[in-house]
Amino acid sequence: AQSVTQLDSHVSVSEGTPVLLRCNYSSSYSPSLFWYVQHPNKGLQLLLKYTSAATLVKGINGFEAEFKKSETSFHLTKPSAHMSDAAEYFCVVVPVGGYQKVTFGTGTKLQVIP
Amino acid sequence: KAGVTQTPRYLIKTRGQQVTLSCSPISGHRSVSWYQQTPGQGLQFLFEYFSETQRNKGNFPGRFSGRQFSNSRSEMNVSTLELGDSALYLCASSLEGTSGGTGELFFGEGSRLTVL
Numbered sequence: 001a002q003s004v005t006q007l008d009s010h011v012s013v014s015e016g017t018p019v020l021l022r023c024n025y026s027s028s029y030s031p032s033l034f035w036y037v038q039h040p041n042k043g044l045q046l047l048l049k050y051t052s053a054a055t056l057v058k059g060i061n062g063f064e065a066e067f068k069k070s071e072t073s074f075h076l077t078k079p080s081a082h083m084s085d086a087a088e089y090f091c092v093v094v095p096v097g098g099y100q101k102v103t104f105g106t107g108t109k110l111q112v113i114p
Numbered sequence: 115k116a117g118v119t120q121t122p123r124y125l126i127k128t129r130g131q132q133v134t135l136s137c138s139p140i141s142g143h144r145s146v147s148w149y150q151q152t153p154g155q156g157l158q159f160l161f162e163y164f165s166e167t168q169r170n171k172g173n174f175p176g177r178f179s180g181r182q183f184s185n186s187r188s189e190m191n192v193s194t195l196e197l198g199d200s201a202l203y204l205c206a207s208s209l210e211g212t213s214g215g216t217g218e219l220f221f222g223e224g225s226r227l228t229v230l
Binding site for chain 2: 032036043044049092103104106107
């Protein structure tokens with residue numbers, strides 16, 4: 001069994017300040033972990049992925065995430081928020097090596113205040 | 115390289131009708147999966163197809179069905195539409211799906227279904 005918990009449904013930051021979006025997971029299989037971003041009425045775009053290589057993963061648009069196995073966390077960060085970062089972010093667990101289902105977090109809506 | 119293409123992008127149906135949505139994956143991708151996104155339930159997995167075989171299925175009633183063709187294009191069908199079927203239906207493709215590779219999913223922009 002697997003699950004994903006995004007700890008905040010809404011996060012509000014000022015432009016230029018750091019962003020932290022939190023994700024905890026559990027999985028019976030060795031998972032791949034992803035962060036996706038969704039702008040209104042659009043599909044999901046991949047920000048970054050963890051696939052059991054380096055634990056600190058760098059993605060597009062200045063985002064990065066750190067895989068912490070001991071804490072079962074995969075939090076998404078960005079040093080300085082930009083207005084264009086306002087969107088909804090999804091943490092996703094994909095079990096690799098098993099015919100299990102993809103599991104999405106419930107999403108975190110990021111608001112960036114000018 | 116073209117991305118994942120979903121058609122139609124928007125459609126309106128009435129209760130009791132049926133609908134067919136289409137998804138063309140990225141060239142070379144053999145796995146296509148479908149997801150329903152609603153404000154109340156979030157993103158939920160519908161099913162995954164790999165080389166024309168349904169490999170996994172989510173917890174949806176039998177009114178939701180799908181298939182994959184030899185060229186990897188996929189369709190999903192919803193029969194006897196209900197108001198609660200109003201949603202954004204997203205399709206994603208990947209090289210190997212969840213049985214290998216990294217499991218990375220490439221999403222289309224979705225088909226927004228409104229049931230009146």
